[in-house]
Amino acid sequence: MKLTVDGTAHEVDVEEDMPLLWVLRDELGYKGVKYGCGVAQCGACTVHLDGVAVRSCQTWAADAEGAEVTTIEGLGTPDALHAVQEAWITHQVAQCGYCQAGQMMQAAALLAETPAPTDADIDEAMSGNLCRCGTYPRIRAAVKTAAANLSEV
Amino acid sequence: MLNRFIAPTMPTPALTRRGFLKLSAGATGGLMLGAALRPVSAAAQGGVDGLATPFVHIRPDNTVVVIVKHLDKGQGTATGLATLVADELDADSAQVTTEFAPANTDLYANTLMGVQGTGGSTAMANSWQQYREAGATARAMLIAAAAQTWGVDPASISIAGGQITDGSQSASLGDMAETAAGQSVPESVTLKTPDQWVYIGKSFPRVDVVRKSQGATNMYGMDVAMEGLVYAVSLRSPRFGGVLAGLDATEARAMPGVIDVIQLPDRATVIAESTWQAIQARDALSAEWDFSQAENRGTEELRAEYTALLDEEGIAFHSAVVSQADTEQVIEADYSFPYLAHTPMEPIDVTVRFDGTEATFWTGSQIQTLDQNIGAQVLGIDPGSVSIETLWGGGSFGRRAIYDSHYVAEAAMIAKAWLETHGDARPIKLVWTREDDVRGGYYRPMHMHRVRAGLDADGNITSWEQRVVGQGIAIGTAFEQFMVRDGVDASSVEGLGEHSAYTIPGWSVDIHHPEVGVPVLWWRSVGHTHTAYVVETMMDELAEAAGADPVEFRLRYLTDPRARGVLELAIDKAGTVPDGLTRGIAVHKSFGSYVAEVADVRIREDGTVKVERVTCGVDCGVPINPSNIEAQVQGGLGYGLSAILREEITLTEGEVNQSNFYDYTPLRISDMPQVDVHIVQSTEAPTGIGEPGTPPIGPAVANAVRRATGTIVRELPFSLHGLA
Numbered sequence: 001m002k003l004t005v006d007g008t009a010h011e012v013d014v015e016e017d018m019p020l021l022w023v024l025r026d027e028l029g030y031k032g033v034k035y036g037c038g039v040a041q042c043g044a045c046t047v048h049l050d051g052v053a054v055r056s057c058q059t060w061a062a063d064a065e066g067a068e069v070t071t072i073e074g075l076g077t078p079d080a081l082h083a084v085q086e087a088w089i090t091h092q093v094a095q096c097g098y099c100q101a102g103q104m105m106q107a108a109a110l111l112a113e114t115p116a117p118t119d120a121d122i123d124e125a126m127s128g129n130l131c132r133c134g135t136y137p138r139i140r141a142a143v144k145t146a147a148a149n150l151s152e153v
Numbered sequence: 154m155l156n157r158f159i160a161p162t163m164p165t166p167a168l169t170r171r172g173f174l175k176l177s178a179g180a181t182g183g184l185m186l187g188a189a190l191r192p193v194s195a196a197a198q199g200g201v202d203g204l205a206t207p208f209v210h211i212r213p214d215n216t217v218v219v220i221v222k223h224l225d226k227g228q229g230t231a232t233g234l235a236t237l238v239a240d241e242l243d244a245d246s247a248q249v250t251t252e253f254a255p256a257n258t259d260l261y262a263n264t265l266m267g268v269q270g271t272g273g274s275t276a277m278a279n280s281w282q283q284y285r286e287a288g289a290t291a292r293a294m295l296i297a298a299a300a301q302t303w304g305v306d307p308a309s310i311s312i313a314g315g316q317i318t319d320g321s322q323s324a325s326l327g328d329m330a331e332t333a334a335g336q337s338v339p340e341s342v343t344l345k346t347p348d349q350w351v352y353i354g355k356s357f358p359r360v361d362v363v364r365k366s367q368g369a370t371n372m373y374g375m376d377v378a379m380e381g382l383v384y385a386v387s388l389r390s391p392r393f394g395g396v397l398a399g400l401d402a403t404e405a406r407a408m409p410g411v412i413d414v415i416q417l418p419d420r421a422t423v424i425a426e427s428t429w430q431a432i433q434a435r436d437a438l439s440a441e442w443d444f445s446q447a448e449n450r451g452t453e454e455l456r457a458e459y460t461a462l463l464d465e466e467g468i469a470f471h472s473a474v475v476s477q478a479d480t481e482q483v484i485e486a487d488y489s490f491p492y493l494a495h496t497p498m499e500p501i502d503v504t505v506r507f508d509g510t511e512a513t514f515w516t517g518s519q520i521q522t523l524d525q526n527i528g529a530q531v532l533g534i535d536p537g538s539v540s541i542e543t544l545w546g547g548g549s550f551g552r553r554a555i556y557d558s559h560y561v562a563e564a565a566m567i568a569k570a571w572l573e574t575h576g577d578a579r580p581i582k583l584v585w586t587r588e589d590d591v592r593g594g595y596y597r598p599m600h601m602h603r604v605r606a607g608l609d610a611d612g613n614i615t616s617w618e619q620r621v622v623g624q625g626i627a628i629g630t631a632f633e634q635f636m637v638r639d640g641v642d643a644s645s646v647e648g649l650g651e652h653s654a655y656t657i658p659g660w661s662v663d664i665h666h667p668e669v670g671v672p673v674l675w676w677r678s679v680g681h682t683h684t685a686y687v688v689e690t691m692m693d694e695l696a697e698a699a700g701a702d703p704v705e706f707r708l709r710y711l712t713d714p715r716a717r718g719v720l721e722l723a724i725d726k727a728g729t730v731p732d733g734l735t736r737g738i739a740v741h742k743s744f745g746s747y748v749a750e751v752a753d754v755r756i757r758e759d760g761t762v763k764v765e766r767v768t769c770g771v772d773c774g775v776p777i778n779p780s781n782i783e784a785q786v787q788g789g790l791g792y793g794l795s796a797i798l799r800e801e802i803t804l805t806e807g808e809v810n811q812s813n814f815y816d817y818t819p820l821r822i823s824d825m826p827q828v829d830v831h832i833v834q835s836t837e838a839p840t841g842i843g844e845p846g847t848p849p850i851g852p853a854v855a856n857a858v859r860r861a862t863g864t865i866v867r868e869l870p871f872s873l874h875g876l877a
Contacts, residue, residue, distance in 0.1 A: 098499045101369065
């Protein structure tokens with residue numbers, strides 16, 4: 001099947017029901033997409049499908065065919081980071097960092113829909129993304145900084 | 154044989170008492186300046202040019218690579234060690250990067266543990282002198298190199314911001330690196346005084362934060378990628394200690410991508426072309442188990458046995474002079490703490506490659522010495538033939554500080570079997586699924602406590618009899634010789650008696666360590682997770698019974714001035730209690746550090762608890778990196794709050810009832826309070842910060858809840874009482 005990931009077209013030979021997570025990680029090498037639970041409970045595998053945040057562990061490969069898949073590697077580039085990534089650096093959010101790609105993908109999707117989120121908006125949008133290190137206070141702060149920076153653009 | 158009792162009984166020849174002492178010999182004597190800091194040859198350091206010592210490489214391209222002997226699994230140790238070197242070296246923070254050290258106990262032992270390992274919040278404490286001296290030594294050699302190059306007096310040369318200058322000429326650190334490597338190592342170095350520090354105390358930026366904000370595509374063991382890599386997922390006994398009595402792998406072998414199924418005494422492992430195919434095929438295995446030697450009891454049976462033990466005298470741990478005053482009032486209470494899983498966001502994984510002579514393991518290795526020795530033992534080769542490539546850990550909270558290196562041993566057994574069958578050295582990545590992780594044991598041990606405390610007519614404590622029941626984590630492991638004294642495992646009683654910041658009249662503690670076949674392990678702040686809860690909730694109850702203010706009552710018994718300091722700081726910073734909220738406090742000393750937490754909580758309409766704000770007072774000695782201290786206290790507190798609200802591992806007939814994040818439910822952002830961290834500007838030597846934020850939050854919240862609702866939570870988690 002044909003998949004477009006971060007703007008690059010790929011041809012993969014996998015079973016239709018293989019989760020997108022494992023297609024991205026093991027078949028195509030997009031290691032920014034993390035495995036955390038496999039059952040859509042932690043959000044570490046969050047990617048965008050045509051701009052909408054989805055849990056790639058619960059998305060069949062076949063469902064991604066024809067859609068634009070965006071991973072953390074396509075959200076921004078090292079030379080031109082997304083505002084969310086910039087804010088994550090400013091606030092020194094990451095501890096172990098394992099969940100943070102998923103957190104940033106979720107945050108970027110939130111800001112695309114809700115440019116000026118309140119604390120309640122942030123808590124609601126981000127509560128599908130677990131962080132065992134407890135970086136939540138800095139995630140809240142970073143989302144607000146990213147929102148402010150995006151609104152200035 | 155690899156089984157769950159590995160935990161307590163796995164024979165580890167390299168790590169018998171004698172072997173362990175041998176491993177630690179020479180490593181506990183502090184810094185061997187000269188030997189440890191002598192420049193190593195370029196060949197020995199993988200062809201690195203420039204000035205290369207075991208702790209810092211200064212390369213001609215002007216990068217300063219700090220060699221990190223510890224695992225960084227989020228706690229910020231890599232940044233901490235880089236800070237120490239950069240400060241003494243006067244490097245520019247932008248030129249500093251880090252690499253993890255190879256396994257080498259002689260060079261890289263944790264001087265407080267005797268082996269190369271990370272735990273007990275000791276990383277900065279044991280490295281404080283060592284890494285600053287490493288930086289200062291490199292600095293002296295760079296200055297000597299510049300003096301030689303320019304033909305000037307070394308005293309005329311200074312370094313600032315990564316630039317070496319004598320006032321008229323200047324060079325970068327990298328410019329002088331090659332010449333510095335030829336200079337003699339100074340016999341001793343003079344470290345900076347605190348007023349000269351440029352980074353220490355000033356929040357050096359995390360060395361890993363940019364990569365981790367770009368997706369961290371190549372940092373963790375889970376993301377290891379290499380030519381020919383295959384994936385291994387195992388089926389393990391549903392009860393701890395069960396062995397495989399029969400296996401039907403017909404269906405699994407016929408599935409897409411499946412290469413092999415390897416049968417081991419207590420598990421069967423699918424090897425496949427991808428992780429997903431290995432998981433699918435593992436789930437298709439059909440096994441019969443022999444549970445005759447397994448732990449077949451459930452939590453209810455264990456609790457009944459523990460409760461019975463509360464009535465029997467245990468092994469004495471601590472006994473203090475009983476007050477002469479008459480007891481007028483007695484409060485007696487039993488407490489129950491469940492097994493807890495660590496569930497780091499990166500599940501367990503390790504990649505191995507073994508060619509029959511040499512082996513390499515890639516993993517977030519937390520005790521490199523054990524991983525190397527146990528890996529070698531299983532493979533039947535010399536430890537010197539085993540390389541440990543330490544990668545960034547996607548969390549640990551204790552889970553990777555594993556006394557029996559059980560997943561390294563598992564990978565080694567798989568690699569050995571693969572080589573025997575296939576005859577080649579294929580790299581194999583062993584992956585534990587989240588279900589494997591949640592159900593796989595190595596939990597915070599279940600504990601029960603009983604306290605009977607007395608007050609005299611003036612409301613002062615007359616006696617405090619405490620009994621503890623719980624598995625000793627170190628009993629039967631390589632750590633027993635250090636952690637078990639006269640039958641008492643320190644990991645069960647830390648925070649009590651002489652380890653407490655309190656001096657309580659008539660405090661006696663005894664303990665039972667029942668034998669249970671559920672593997673147990675240190676879990677962020679270890680014994681303090683339950684001892685602090687018991688002491689700090691009982692203190693609050695006693696204060697109320699005495700008609701005293703909870704802060705004033707604690708101060709009567711807090712003889713340690715640093716503990717008093719953080720309590721007073723937190724109370725002062727917390728100010729008045731916001732409308733509609735109820736306040737609870739707790740203070741606790743752990744890992745040499747002091748943390749007081751003031752929790753302001755709201756009871757929602759449905760009766761559940763929302764912790765709105767926590768104000769913390771922290772004294773961890775010299776605050777090397779205030780930003781990281783804030784992060785660790787926030788995170789440690791969140792980890793503790795998560796546990797008290799909803800976390801619980803239970804067993805029925807020996808089988809774990811939980812399996813993933815839908816039934817083992819850690820804290821989400823919506824339950825995370827605002828956390829304000831206030832740090833004492835201490836000049837004491839630095840102590841731990843990864844764990845000390847965890848113990849006080851449970852009792853602080855429980856005390857607030859008792860005040861708000863009258864419900865005294867002595868059986869955890871809160872969800873059992875409709876409070877979460």
